Amino acid sequence: MRRVLLPLLVGLAVLAPVLVAGPSTAVAAVPAGSAASPVTTVAAAVSPTRSSWSTSFTAAWKPYGNCGVPVAQLDTQSYAALNLDSSAGGVGQYANGKNCGRMITVKVGEVCVGGRHNTGPVGTGFCIGGKLVKDKYYGATQTFVIADSCPDNNNWCRNDAYHLDLAKPALAKFVKNGTVMTGLSTAWANRKVTWSFVSAPKYTGDIKIGFRRDSQKYWTSVLLTHLQNGVGGVQYFQDGQWKSAKISGKVGQAYELGATVPNGTKFRIRVTDALGKPVKGGASYNFSFPTSCKAKCTAAYTPVSYTH
Template sequence: MIALQYLRKKKLKAPVLGLLATLMLGSVAAMGVITPESAAASQTYSGVGTWFDKVGGRGGACGIPPAQIESKNFVALNVWDMPNDFAASPSARPIPADKSNIKGMYDNGRNCGRWVEIKLSDFCSVANGGAPGAGICRGGTWKPDKYNGASLKAVVTDSCGDGNEWCRSDRNHLDISRYGVGQFTMPDGKPAGDLIGAGAWNNRKIDWSFIPAPNYSGDIKLAFAEGAEKYYAPLLISNLPNGIHGVEYFDGSTWKRVAKTTDNGQRFDIEASNAARTSYTIRVIDADDKLLNGGREYTFGRADCAQGSGKCGQSQIYNPVTYTTRPGSGG
């Protein structure tokens, strides 16, 4: 990572004709303070961008292994919203409801699998680290350059939970993959090139928003994770058109919502649809809290490595399953 700037969200300035609508949104929105739960595709967030080399071999916080991430352009969102508080372990993860005020944009994994569009603004004139409490862009100034307005589309696959200035003091900070930093496109459509190599990064102010998955085609991808066996079915869900807020499984008689116990936003422990535990049927709830594809049902068997009483070993971190679908009721 390189250094970054803490930029507080600008207050919204509604025109007179829009004042009534602004008031109807409530005092929170009127003040320009957006909670993670209200994160919407139409909202623009202002913060700063850093970069990181890669997610861990077993996957980032969202749970998807590197080889299975939809794009090399990916980002991490902040776990915490705790300016100037750099405690090593501020709270358990997932963050409990009684501490929801310290949730960052990662939102306990609820923003995993969503896409963002990032636009560059000013950069810091000097490179500096994210030492806790030392400030951001210290010893330098923010300056515009020819890269202002360059853009990048990237998928959320990880979280920034470190106790540094970046991950605590800028709620809208994005940590961008090193590869992604070299893939920005200028407003005229030309490649921006390697901004880090050109000395034009040093962390930059950014504006970003959630967007639908660009050029989306096909359907979701499913795989059992390591440890899967007859009585334990951790499922990884990726290639999402609009993120994922939950999963429902059919237990043979009714639909039930998976109870999340971790903040691995794309990993869900599901139950089987039959007593023999050989068949599973699920449906997905997207980031708009709507059933994906009108409630489309996905049915599949156990992972090959988990047939009988077998268990997917620790080296088997991604075990694809082939599914069949049928239209859902959308209810």
């Protein structure tokens, strides 16, 4: 489905990417291994800080992760996956896709020295027989966008309520005191991290809308990207009334729409972000089925322009 998980544990960091406009375009931290249930609901643009371990992965999307967005359409090439399930409390931080498209800040923590990490069995601890050490990478930061879920059966993603899985190429982009921390990708094993949800830094412009592969007038699924606080819900206007759109499975940024008239080609939607706030004050987005798709869209993502 997605990529090969590497048993490497990561640290968190924040390098704020500049998000450009589209074409129209408290709770205390819960320590890793805690039995406390993870909090998966979102109540603020800046969330409580989570403490966790982290793995990294080499992306093998065909053509996208579980949030549904192709890599080329992401706001930043520093992207991450949240745990799909959690042994500590059922639904993981992926929250059935509701945290897709949100930004997190990640800060690098301690490295495990002289020990071994959880290799899979349920209930197995992290950094067994070792000790946690603050090395030169400690405190480096970076911003990531949530683009996937971590559903592996080895329990790296399950035993830790707030586990993070980071795209391996992004490990070379952590910054500390204005300096890029080269070499971190090879020094990542058994890393502790802290992280929190944040509003997209330096956000400008408006959302982007694209039709998913296999969309047609009888079944239409669109991807919503470039939101300051992710996407929490979508309504479409049909036959004179607003109706709630459903997420396409657990593909968190994909919503199935109806046209303004059944089986039509014109669409009108309004969007709520992950914090429950109407996007652009509740403005409607008006667009049409792409003429380039003809009867059915064959590309992974076909962008469209819109009017308000």
